[in-house]
Amino acid sequence: MAPQKSTYDAIVIGAGIQGSFTAYHLAQRHQDTLLLEQFLLPHSRGSSHGQSRIIRSAYPQEYYSCMMPECFRLWQQLEAETGTTLYRQTGLVVLGPPGEPELEACRRSLGVDEVLDAAALSRRFPGFRLQAGQVAVLDSTAGVLFADRALRAVQVGAVFRRHGGTLRDGEKVLSIQPGATVTVTTTAGVYKTPRLIITAGAWAGAFVEQLGLRLPLQPLRIDVCYWREKQPGSAGLGSVSPCFLTLGLSQAPHGIYGLPSIEYPGLMKVCHHHGSPTDPEKRDQAPSSAPRPDIAVLSSFISSYLPGLETQPAVMETCLYTNTPDEDFILDRHPKFSNIVIGAGFSGHGFKLAPVVGKLLCELSLGEEPSYNMAHFAITRFPGVLGAAQ
Numbered sequence: 342m343a344p345q346k347s348t349y350d351a352i353v354i355g356a357g358i359q360g361s362f363t364a365y366h367l368a369q370r371h372q373d374t375l376l377l378e379q380f381l382l383p384h385s386r387g388s389s390h391g392q393s394r395i396i397r398s399a400y401p402q403e404y405y406s407c408m409m410p411e412c413f414r415l416w417q418q419l420e421a422e423t424g425t426t427l428y429r430q431t432g433l434v435v436l437g438p439p440g441e442p443e444l445e446a447c448r449r450s451l452g453v454d455e456v457l458d459a460a461a462l463s464r465r466f467p468g469f470r471l472q473a474g475q476v477a478v479l480d481s482t483a484g485v486l487f488a489d490r491a492l493r494a495v496q497v498g499a500v501f502r503r504h505g506g507t508l509r510d511g512e513k514v515l516s517i518q519p520g521a522t523v524t525v526t527t528t529a530g531v532y533k534t535p536r537l538i539i540t541a542g543a544w545a546g547a548f549v550e551q552l553g554l555r556l557p558l559q560p561l562r563i564d565v566c567y568w569r570e571k572q573p574g575s576a577g578l579g580s581v582s583p584c585f586l587t588l589g590l591s592q593a594p595h596g597i598y599g600l601p602s603i604e605y606p607g608l609m610k611v612c613h614h615h616g617s618p619t620d621p622e623k624r625d626q627a628p629s630s631a632p633r634p635d636i637a638v639l640s641s642f643i644s645s646y647l648p649g650l651e652t653q654p655a656v657m658e659t660c661l662y663t664n665t666p667d668e669d670f671i672l673d674r675h676p677k678f679s680n681i682v683i684g685a686g687f688s689g690h691g692f693k694l695a696p697v698v699g700k701l702l703c704e705l706s707l708g709e710e711p712s713y714n715m716a717h718f719a720i721t722r723f724p725g726v727l728g729a730a731q
């Protein structure tokens with residue numbers, strides 16, 4: 342057997358959607374790239390698994406909405422490259438009180454938008470009941486990304502492999518030795534590279550401590566709940582309904598969101614945009630008797646807003662968010678080791694943006710001027726991150 346190659350132009354740690362897209366862009370830029378993943382693929386222990394994620398143009402923050410046209414374009418390009426359908430356009434309604442600042446900002450981000458009152462929403466989408474005075478902003482560009490399929494398309498699709506990218510799964514990175522050449526030691530070997538990108542999801546906070554960084558990253562365990570239609574297809578829900586998300590509802594200040602019955606026939610995915618602090622190694626150890634405040638919030642929301650659904654979940658899965666205090670991403674070079682780039686803290690909304698996130702992490706690692714304004718993603722916006730610097 343030929344000896345294992347040990348030097349690469351770039352190494353990416355973590356083959357979730359962010360690391361995989363970063364490796365894809367690096368390969369496209371003719372960098373000999375190694376993508377390392379601790380688990381055998383596919384796996385469901387991180388944040389990128391499952392069948393569905395929302396993609397939308399409606400964003401309260403202009404610094405995300407301005408990335409969405411390019412994201413839609415790159416997702417389409419990946420569909421064309423791999424001959425796979427990765428997106429279904431369903432539309433999305435943002436529900437909330439009129440005048441709510443984030444709702445208004447979403448409306449502005451759409452340019453052309455449609456605002457529906459309670460009666461108009463029920464006429465258009467009969468499964469939904471707004472409370473009196475509430476409104477819905479319609480984003481007709483939005484839809485569902487087929488997450489597992491998309492992840493696989495990025496990892497094994499034409500671009501990464503055609504450009505000689507290497508993916509090694511079941512190989513955990515144990516340590517990093519910074520320097521002009523970075524040394525990466527895994528459970529199976531030692532590699533050297535001039536540029537390293539760390540996209541380790543919920544493991545990132547603990548992992549970068551060895552590089553003297555204390556990032557304020559909080560992994561959260563999210564209950565992913567699917568709710569049965571009382572009369573399949575008859576409540577105006579089902580596979581023809583739009584995605585939705587709420588903003589500014591007093592009963593759910595963190596927000597609730599939903600996707601049509603696409604993954605499991607007759608089951609609509611409705612989740613709380615919040616969860617319990619956890620350690621990614623221990624997420625299954627929560628006692629089964631523990632109170633489930635997220636389910637209570639969802640049951641109450643469903644009885645008022647989606648009366649065609651049963652009020653107890655039929656299927657429950659789990660997933661991980663990795664939240665920053667401001668819920669903006671971290672996309673930056675290490676403040677001391679500029680050839681080490683970190684992408685983390687995707688705070689439950691990073692999947693749709695991964696094509697552009699990967700491009701930005703690639704540009705940072707190549708020492709280029711990033712294509713978008715990076716001020717909101719800087720590591721140094723958090724005080725004391727270098728407290729433990731080596």
Ligand SMILES: Cc1cc2nc3c(=O)[nH]c(=O)nc-3n(C[C@H](O)[C@H](O)[C@H](O)COP(=O)(O)OP(=O)(O)OC[C@H]3O[C@@H](n4cnc5c(N)ncnc54)[C@H](O)[C@@H]3O)c2cc1C
Nearest residue numbers: 355357358359379387388389395514542660687691692693
């Ligand atoms: C329930 C839920 C719903 C969501 N809904 C949406 C949505 O509708 N729209 C949207 O845009 N986004 C959504 N998101 C967010 C989106 O899924 C995440 O932002 C995204 O998947 C994060 O990807 P990641 O690559 O950072 O993390 P991950 O997918 O977790 O990838 C990190 C990888 O790093 C690996 N790793 C860690 N440490 C090591 C090591 N030492 N060595 C090797 N490998 C390592 C891990 O095993 C993991 O595979 C949702 C998330 C959840 C949980």
Ligand SMILES: O=C(O)[C@@H]1CCCCN1
Nearest residue numbers: 395586598614689690691
């Ligand atoms: O990124 C999204 O579009 C959704 C919004 C609601 C929470 C989960 N993520």
